[in-house]
Amino acid sequence: MGNSKQIKRSLTGSILLKKQISQIFFKKLESIFGIALAEDTSDRLMDYLNKSIDYLLDHSVIEGLFSIEIEESKLKSTIESIESTLITDFSLTTDPCYVASTFILYFSKLPNLLLSKISSQLIHSVEISHEEYRINVIRSLLYSLPLQNRNILKMVLHFLKKFSLACNNNNNNNSENNNTIVEDIEVQSAYNRFTKAFMSTTPGNFEISCKAIRLMVMDIDEFDKLPQDIQYMVKDGESIVKAATFDRLVEKLFDLSYGFKDPDYNYTVFHTYDYYTTSVELLGKIVHYYRIACTLTTKLQMEVSITILSVAMFWMKIHHNHLMTDLQFLQKLKIFLDSVPQVPPTQVTYFTYFQTFFKPVIEPLKPLYERGNSFLGPNLTQSSGTSKKKNQLIEKMMINNNINNNNNINNNVNSNSNNNFNNNIDIDIYNIGSNIIAQQITIIDNEMLMAIPPSQFLHKSFSKESKSPQFHDMVSKFNEWARWTSSEILSKEKLVERVVTLSFFIDLAKSCVELGNYNAANAIVGGLNHSSISRLKLTWERLSTKVTQDYDRLLSLFDLSMNYKNYRDEIKSTKAKIIPYLGLFPKDLIAIEEGNDNFTNNNLINTEKFRLLYQTIKKIQSYQQPLFTFKTSEPIKQYLKNISNGLSEEKDFHSISHKLEPRQQQTQ
Numbered sequence: 001m002g003n004s005k006q007i008k009r010s011l012t013g014s015i016l017l018k019k020q021i022s023q024i025f026f027k028k029l030e031s032i033f034g035i036a037l038a039e040d041t042s043d044r045l046m047d048y049l050n051k052s053i054d055y056l057l058d059h060s061v062i063e064g065l066f067s068i069e070i071e072e073s074k075l076k077s078t079i080e081s082i083e084s085t086l087i088t089d090f091s092l093t094t095d096p097c098y099v100a101s102t103f104i105l106y107f108s109k110l111p112n113l114l115l116s117k118i119s120s121q122l123i124h125s126v127e128i129s130h131e132e133y134r135i136n137v138i139r140s141l142l143y144s145l146p147l148q149n150r151n152i153l154k155m156v157l158h159f160l161k162k163f164s165l166a167c168n169n170n171n172n173n174n175s176e177n178n179n180t181i182v183e184d185i186e187v188q189s190a191y192n193r194f195t196k197a198f199m200s201t202t203p204g205n206f207e208i209s210c211k212a213i214r215l216m217v218m219d220i221d222e223f224d225k226l227p228q229d230i231q232y233m234v235k236d237g238e239s240i241v242k243a244a245t246f247d248r249l250v251e252k253l254f255d256l257s258y259g260f261k262d263p264d265y266n267y268t269v270f271h272t273y274d275y276y277t278t279s280v281e282l283l284g285k286i287v288h289y290y291r292i293a294c295t296l297t298t299k300l301q302m303e304v305s306i307t308i309l310s311v312a313m314f315w316m317k318i319h320h321n322h323l324m325t326d327l328q329f330l331q332k333l334k335i336f337l338d339s340v341p342q343v344p345p346t347q348v349t350y351f352t353y354f355q356t357f358f359k360p361v362i363e364p365l366k367p368l369y370e371r372g373n374s375f376l377g378p379n380l381t382q383s384s385g386t387s388k389k390k391n392q393l394i395e396k397m398m399i400n401n402n403i404n405n406n407n408n409i410n411n412n413v414n415s416n417s418n419n420n421f422n423n424n425i426d427i428d429i430y431n432i433g434s435n436i437i438a439q440q441i442t443i444i445d446n447e448m449l450m451a452i453p454p455s456q457f458l459h460k461s462f463s464k465e466s467k468s469p470q471f472h473d474m475v476s477k478f479n480e481w482a483r484w485t486s487s488e489i490l491s492k493e494k495l496v497e498r499v500v501t502l503s504f505f506i507d508l509a510k511s512c513v514e515l516g517n518y519n520a521a522n523a524i525v526g527g528l529n530h531s532s533i534s535r536l537k538l539t540w541e542r543l544s545t546k547v548t549q550d551y552d553r554l555l556s557l558f559d560l561s562m563n564y565k566n567y568r569d570e571i572k573s574t575k576a577k578i579i580p581y582l583g584l585f586p587k588d589l590i591a592i593e594e595g596n597d598n599f600t601n602n603n604l605i606n607t608e609k610f611r612l613l614y615q616t617i618k619k620i621q622s623y624q625q626p627l628f629t630f631k632t633s634e635p636i637k638q639y640l641k642n643i644s645n646g647l648s649e650e651k652d653f654h655s656i657s658h659k660l661e662p663r664q665q666q667t668q
Contacts, residue, residue: 031083034109037148044086049152051088052103053159059096060166060186067189070101078102107156107197114149117239118142119199122212127300130292133251135219140248142216142223144232144239156194157220163190164217231604240611241265243604246277250285253311254304264614270315271454271617272610275598279319279329286312287336302346309350316353322455323357330357427639430504438511439630440637441481441520445579448474449519450624454617460593462586474582478523480644485527487647489536490656498660499542502528506543506551513557515628516578518571522558529555532653536661577627580620589616 128134456468512521596609
């Protein structure tokens, strides 16, 4: 019985094997010619490439191997033979020139040439006369290729080196140094044909393209031995830096190849460099590459020098106030400036700026806030007489146009003839209305948001008030809006007044949302949600259906579940200027900080982490814009800025709440 089962299994296995063999021989194999390279490069393709290389090296002495070009139409049978078998076999091939031409034809038929993405960059890098710098740029470009492209390229570069040496030995040229590549007709033909098959060339740049291939061949052994010093990842079809050594990171700041399409790269480095280096070390590297630039050919010297200086100035302007107090940085900068006694006319602008670090400054420079490709320094203080007059004019406009036209407001907002306002002015927020109050709250919040420098969001600085005073000012104001909401409701002893007050603050939160001030809206909702307020059942029951619905929508918007999903979805879909809820940024930044190491396992700087940090900073900066169009009412604004003076203490909220609505009263 057992033997019959084994025989049955054996027969079944034999039938399946025959079926698989039948499928192999009778099913047309997939083509490898004209097919785009993929991450899972097929074994058939690698077999074909390796067998071709071995065969061509065995026949490297054949005259005309690469100098004789076989027309594509005559290669048809060779291609069909290759594609109809699983294993490449050239044993029956009578003409090695056919194998060579077919091998090159494979590369020229790729939908995207092997080096098409970096062709122009390679051509540009060849013009760099500084040998070490040039080879570093070329290696960096090769690392930016997809892995499958890079592996196949390395195979061919090794082949070209071995083929060149074989030709060298065969001709007995330079016998004392077998590492010298001899440019006989076969070697030159091979380079020419592979250059055409690998790169996007024109008659004008063909010669320099060939030189790029030669440089890569000369470096291939070293390139293979050295550890990878820069890693890329693909985003939106472009290769961007994922991790790198400090040297490669700095080189990419200058991007002399013109092919590095990563608009956030320089911003990322400049905002986060102090996670892995110092300002002195960064300046040292910039100076090092500036000195290299000064040794380049006349054609490149001016272009590269100006690029490096503009990058340096860009970095220093972002951190000007901080760098002004960095004595080691200033010492390093002074040494550099003294080493350039004669500044070229095209570089005067940059060196003039560098000199400002050593001149007395009347006013500290405002922090820079990037807006696309330009910069805006927000005017966070009103220091000039012109600014004061402008403010007074706005105040007067607000009082005359917005307040005096409203009888209720007119009775509650007073100013003297000189428009000088004091903090004790009598403001009735309920008569003024939730919309105007929301506008003034938004003006206050917007000013506070714009005052927070990016550095206070990095290194978890926001966790310590001493390191992030402006951030904590806005957090305190958020808590103040919440406390004000609860305190105002609890200050009304009469039920009717409490209902009016509760309705007002729900409407105020709604108005803030409509204005895009999600930060204040969330604070007010927090005040409404305080346990001392939420327990006032008699008050809540008196709300109108509409107000109750508005409150429910607010609760849904700021629902904590799924990491504020509803809120995140809403601000993602809006294109209007907003003031975001500030509390989410620390949460997101901590997740990035703690979830990613500064360095990778192979000790490269983890640029991917710092890119994530900068993306959050960039998002914050996009909100730091003075784009709200409504006018300031100084009396209302001053009242709101000083509301904490008359508020009840939060520790007293529950006792007040129980006095207003005792438990017994609520159950009746």
